Amino acid sequence: MHKQEAIKKLKDHNYKLTPQRELILDIMLNQQGYLSVREVYERVKEVFPQVSIDTVYRNLSLLKDINILNETTIGNNIMYVMRKEIHNHTMRCLKCGKIFELDICPLELWINQIKDFEIVDHKIEIVGYCKDCRSNKN
Numbered sequence: 001m002h003k004q005e006a007i008k009k010l011k012d013h014n015y016k017l018t019p020q021r022e023l024i025l026d027i028m029l030n031q032q033g034y035l036s037v038r039e040v041y042e043r044v045k046e047v048f049p050q051v052s053i054d055t056v057y058r059n060l061s062l063l064k065d066i067n068i069l070n071e072t073t074i075g076n077n078i079m080y081v082m083r084k085e086i087h088n089h090t091m092r093c094l095k096c097g098k099i100f101e102l103d104i105c106p107l108e109l110w111i112n113q114i115k116d117f118e119i120v121d122h123k124i125e126i127v128g129y130c131k132d133c134r135s136n137k138n
Contacts, residue, residue, distance in 0.1 A: 001082050003029055006068045013066045023047055024059050028069060034079035034090070034099050072123055074099060089124040095133040102126070 006025050007017055015021075027043050028035065041056040060080050063069040069080045074092055079099070089102040106124055 001029075001068065006063075009066050009068055015062065015066070020044060020048060020051060020055060021059050021063075024056065024063070025068075028063075028080065028082050031081070033101070034072070034074065034081045036077045036079055038077075040080070072125070074125060089126070091126040091128065091130075093130040093133055094127055095129055098130055100130070 003025060006029075010017055010021070023044055024040060027040055037053065037057050037060060040060060041051070041053045044051050044056055060069060060071075064071045064080065067083055070083050072079050072081075072090065074090065089105060091100045091102060092098070093100075102124070107119075107122055111119075
């Protein structure tokens with residue numbers, strides 16, 4: 001998603017583009033992977049020292065609710081990433097904590113075997129050790 005698309009979604013839902021929201025959008029647009037509320041808060045606080053973590057959380061939640069951000073829980077953290085046209089799944093390294101996106105949806109392998117259940121959403125998180133941590137382990 002591009003910044004102009006996000007701004008249009010805000011306006012379509014009757015929300016203003018406040019300076020804090022614009023900064024949060026810029027932070028998320030310039031991020032390749034997921035960020036926690038605390039990570040976004042630390043970056044916003046550099047520009048707006050008086051901002052509260054609650055304000056950042058409410059804005060991230062709002063951006064998720066109007067489909068600008070995707071939200072997932074990784075470990076004990078709620079994490080956010082810019083929404084893409086397709087849903088995404090993650091792999092998390094238990095040693096370094098890096099998060100990688102899967103290029104495929106593993107559910108597609110089993111979807112035809114699920115009977116008598118209407119799936120409306122799903123999340124898949126795979127945990128293990130990334131290539132770098134595996135090689136440093138040996």
